[in-house]
Amino acid sequence: MTLKIGIDVGGTNTDAVVVDADGKVLAATKSATTPDPFDGIRESLSKVIADVDREQITQAMLGTTHPANAIIQRRDLERVGVLRLAAPASLGVRPGASWPKDLLATIMGPAEIIRGGNEFDGSEISPLDEDAVRRFAEKCAGDVAAVAVSAPFSPATYDHEQRAAEILVEELGADFSVSMSHRVGALGLLERENATILNASLLGVARNVVNGFHAALVENGLSVDAFLTQNDGTLMTADEAVRFPVLTLGSGPTNSMRGACSLAGLSDALVIDVGGTSADVGILVDGFPRESTAAIEVGGVRTNFRMPDLISIGLGGGSVVRVGENGVAVGPDSVGYRVVNEALVRGGSTLTLSDISVRSGRLTDFGDPTLAEGIAEDTVRAAMTWVDDQIRIMADRLKASRHALPLIAVGGGSHLVPDDVPGVTEVVRPNNHAVANAYGAAIAEASGTIDRVFRYEGPGREACLEEARNLAIEAATRSGADPTKVRITSVQEVPLSYVPGQACRVQVKAAGPLAS
Amino acid sequence: MRKLASDALDQLTLGATLLGTGGGGDPFIAKLMVQQAIEDFGPIDIVDLDELDDSAQLVTVAVVGAPTVIIEKVPSGREFTDAVRALASYMGRKIDAIMPVEVGGMNTLIPLAVAAELGVPCVDADGMRRAFPQIEMTTFTLGGLTSSPMSLADEKGNRVAFETTTNLMGEKLVRGSAMMLGLANALASYPMTVAQAKTAAISGSMQYCSDVGGLLRDVQRQEENAWDRFLEFTEGRIIFEGKIIDVDRRTTTGFARGTVTIEDFADPTRTMRIEIQNELLLAIEDGRPVVTPPDLICMLDFETADPITTETIAYGQRVRILGLPCADEWKRGAWLDVVGPAAFGYDVDYVPLKG
Numbered sequence: 019m020t021l022k023i024g025i026d027v028g029g030t031n032t033d034a035v036v037v038d039a040d041g042k043v044l045a046a047t048k049s050a051t052t053p054d055p056f057d058g059i060r061e062s063l064s065k066v067i068a069d070v071d072r073e074q075i076t077q078a079m080l081g082t083t084h085p086a087n088a089i090i091q092r093r094d095l096e097r098v099g100v101l102r103l104a105a106p107a108s109l110g111v112r113p114g115a116s117w118p119k120d121l122l123a124t125i126m127g128p129a130e131i132i133r134g135g136n137e138f139d140g141s142e143i144s145p146l147d148e149d150a151v152r153r154f155a156e157k158c159a160g161d162v163a164a165v166a167v168s169a170p171f172s173p174a175t176y177d178h179e180q181r182a183a184e185i186l187v188e189e190l191g192a193d194f195s196v197s198m199s200h201r202v203g204a205l206g207l208l209e210r211e212n213a214t215i216l217n218a219s220l221l222g223v224a225r226n227v228v229n230g231f232h233a234a235l236v237e238n239g240l241s242v243d244a245f246l247t248q249n250d251g252t253l254m255t256a257d258e259a260v261r262f263p264v265l266t267l268g269s270g271p272t273n274s275m276r277g278a279c280s281l282a283g284l285s286d287a288l289v290i291d292v293g294g295t296s297a298d299v300g301i302l303v304d305g306f307p308r309e310s311t312a313a314i315e316v317g318g319v320r321t322n323f324r325m326p327d328l329i330s331i332g333l334g335g336g337s338v339v340r341v342g343e344n345g346v347a348v349g350p351d352s353v354g355y356r357v358v359n360e361a362l363v364r365g366g367s368t369l370t371l372s373d374i375s376v377r378s379g380r381l382t383d384f385g386d387p388t389l390a391e392g393i394a395e396d397t398v399r400a401a402m403t404w405v406d407d408q409i410r411i412m413a414d415r416l417k418a419s420r421h422a423l424p425l426i427a428v429g430g431g432s433h434l435v436p437d438d439v440p441g442v443t444e445v446v447r448p449n450n451h452a453v454a455n456a457y458g459a460a461i462a463e464a465s466g467t468i469d470r471v472f473r474y475e476g477p478g479r480e481a482c483l484e485e486a487r488n489l490a491i492e493a494a495t496r497s498g499a500d501p502t503k504v505r506i507t508s509v510q511e512v513p514l515s516y517v518p519g520q521a522c523r524v525q526v527k528a529a530g531p532l533a534s
Numbered sequence: 535m536r537k538l539a540s541d542a543l544d545q546l547t548l549g550a551t552l553l554g555t556g557g558g559g560d561p562f563i564a565k566l567m568v569q570q571a572i573e574d575f576g577p578i579d580i581v582d583l584d585e586l587d588d589s590a591q592l593v594t595v596a597v598v599g600a601p602t603v604i605i606e607k608v609p610s611g612r613e614f615t616d617a618v619r620a621l622a623s624y625m626g627r628k629i630d631a632i633m634p635v636e637v638g639g640m641n642t643l644i645p646l647a648v649a650a651e652l653g654v655p656c657v658d659a660d661g662m663r664r665a666f667p668q669i670e671m672t673t674f675t676l677g678g679l680t681s682s683p684m685s686l687a688d689e690k691g692n693r694v695a696f697e698t699t700t701n702l703m704g705e706k707l708v709r710g711s712a713m714m715l716g717l718a719n720a721l722a723s724y725p726m727t728v729a730q731a732k733t734a735a736i737s738g739s740m741q742y743c744s745d746v747g748g749l750l751r752d753v754q755r756q757e758e759n760a761w762d763r764f765l766e767f768t769e770g771r772i773i774f775e776g777k778i779i780d781v782d783r784r785t786t787t788g789f790a791r792g793t794v795t796i797e798d799f800a801d802p803t804r805t806m807r808i809e810i811q812n813e814l815l816l817a818i819e820d821g822r823p824v825v826t827p828p829d830l831i832c833m834l835d836f837e838t839a840d841p842i843t844t845e846t847i848a849y850g851q852r853v854r855i856l857g858l859p860c861a862d863e864w865k866r867g868a869w870l871d872v873v874g875p876a877a878f879g880y881d882v883d884y885v886p887l888k889g
Binding site for chain 2: 104105106107108109110111112115116135137143144170171205206207208312313320414416417471511512513514516517518521523
């Protein structure tokens with residue numbers, strides 16, 4: 019039987035699991051995250067494979083916050099040249115508009131808008147100005163580590179981006195890095211360009227992470243296929259990840275949700291992850307998190323990534339409970355992980371939701387219940403009512419239909435989740451929920467997406483959707499999915515106003531398990 | 535005369551998103567254009583109609599095309615100045631100031647960038663004080679002003695000027711030409727003197743937009759009595775609070791149509807239906823029209839009070855629906871034929887929100 023390793027590098031902990039082909043957890047570990055990715059990954063790996071047959075391990079999946087932290091902390095980012103192929107269109111908004119000043123200063127090298135790009139119907143805005151690309155390459159030589167190239171409607175027509183990249187490589191050398199926007203983002207030129215610039219800037223961080231991952235695998239005697247998890251909870255090969263690190267930025271919450279769902283043996287469910295300070299609720303549809311429609315900011319930069327649609331509130335095991343004239347108030351402040359010392363039941367002096375949970379009988383085996391006996395009945399009732407209301411409202415806000423769904427509760431504070439939530443069929447508390455993130459990485463699948471404008475007039479809606487589905491399936495197969503097991507996981511159609519020919523924006527995603 | 539600087543833009547943009555009533559294009563791109571224009575040309579002069587000579591020549595400027603195309607083919611800036619110059623040359627007159635045609639959606643902000651680049655002031659007035667899908671749907675039309683001569687331009691230097699017998703014909707020619715010009719175009723239309731504008735424009739609509747944006751920002755920050763102040767200022771009402779239980783979108787030529795159904799939080803037997811034609815146009819509760827055009831229907835996220843655009847409406851969203859009375863300037867002549875329920879094909883009577 020073949021085995022897979024899943025590793026999740028979070029802000030505090032690095033978790034690892036070994037999973038068999040049936041999804042059973044054979045080993046699980048937690049270690050502290052280290053500044054150098056190599057150290058933490060190596061240590062977790064050696065711990066988690068200590069008692070399993072390493073000959074059986076064929077694949078290793080990594081989810082990491084390193085690229086996200088690099089942007090948030092403005093650390094290890096490389097300087098990038100920015101080339102937009104769009105003139106005379108788009109001159110009204112220059113690259114880097116509305117970026118935080120410190121990030122601009124760190125990243126932005128030469129930036130130009132030159133002639134090129136396409137219209138919505140595929141015709142050229144203007145022919146690509148190849149001479150301008152060469153002049154731009156001259157400016158970049160020796161100044162930047164990579165170039166980000168973008169163009170209007172490149173998700174549909176990308177010849178200009180590709181040709182510009184070829185010229186840049188001719189001029190700057192075969193090992194020079196160019197990030198093309200059509201490989202990075204969806205419709206929305208400015209947001210896609212932003213994502214492409216961030217991507218180019220993260221290439222150094224990505225090389226470091228992936229090299230560290232490979233080295234850790236080799237050092238532990240593992241000769242396996244290596245993958246990283248993406249924002250949408252699916253995989254890309256480590257070699258792809260070196261070129262598209264920006265696509266891994268939001269993988270943490272996604273892995274946690276998918277891991278929770280799979281541990282519970284469900285594919286359509288709500289997931290609540292309650293920690294010490296806050297609770298996140300998301301929804302899985304056919305095994306994938308529903309994605310947010312709002313613009314996502316990364317380090318203060320507006321992008322159009324598809325990220326899980328999550329609602330977070332200040333509700334956790336460490337949330338501070340106050341009794342005042344106007345009744346009982348909970349949070350949003352929290353003692354966080356210090357709840358183990360500061361909660362009343364642990365001999366501390368702060369009334370927390372964990373104390374309330376002990377008094378109401380939801381939390382057992384945590385401190386000395388007699389230390390919480392002094393809390394008034396009214397206070398317990400008021401605080402638990404607040405908790406139950408918040409969880410009910412969050413679950414209700416995310417539900418995709420009136421149809422009731424199960425709720426999967428994970429995380430150290432999940433004892434606060436009541437067994438009965440209105441509109442929820444049952445509350446499921448899976449085993450191994452503490453390593454849901456790493457488990458989510460281990461069971462991740464390969465996927466492919468397309469996001470394009472189709473004109474239904476002529477070929478007809480069904481023929482267009484069929485083409486879109488086929489393109490998504492091809493893309494998933496290219497990323498390593500087993501062609502016999504690929505399935506369509508989502509189809510979205512948004513009709514476009516004022517565009518003739520019954521134009522419709524179609525987004526389709528396909529996913530499937532890795533071909534073994 | 536007052537100067538508009540970059541730091542006043544957030545409030546104006548939020549107001550413009552609200553008055554866009556779910557449509558009108560994404561004001562975010564327009565805000566970035568205005569920021570760049572201020573960076574390149576300095577703060578923008580905003581003037582009231584009273585501050586200009588009665589003989590001064592005004593023209594409205596707007597982006598026309600498809601919102602989805604505009605987020606890819608971001609404007610150049612040049613198409614707008616080209617459209618204005620083409621119209622000036624066709625008319626043989628100098629343009630003294632720019633005016634928005636609609637204060638609602640991205641066309642609230644575009645004229646500011648154009649005014650900055652042309653070095654003329656922008657007038658605090660418009661012809662809608664909300665967003666509408668067609669260019670003849672203005673108080674200018676009701677006041678007997680013609681939208682032509684008008685000119686349409688693309689970013690490449692293509693320009694067309696035309697005159698039409700009716701403003702509705704002008705709409706048709708603009709739409710047809712825009713399809714051939716890449717669907718992200720600049721329109722200069724409704725040339726008029728200040729004296730004419732005083733008889734037909736909605737004065738102070740930019741200030742209104744900025745004030746409404748500021749009041750909504752207070753609501754979002756959960757400041758004291760923020761809702762009371764918002765509703766008192768707008769004379770509006772919260773007409774429904776609930777959860778979206780159905781979104782039905784239809785592709786028809788030209789317009790994004792659809793129907794949204796919302797269920798009351800407390801009482802599931804109470805539902806509201808909202809009809810969409812690019813904007814949120816008609817609100818019906820239990821078969822009874824509650825808000826009808828030209829009054830405004832605004833959909834806000836129940837928790838954050840962020841305006842929700844029609845493209846991002848989704849099943850399960852928790853929303854608060856506002857009804858805001860339209861500007862008083864609408865109520866003249868054959869106004870219900872131009873922007874009443876019948877103008878959008880709805881077989882219901884206008885139900886005034888106010889009075």
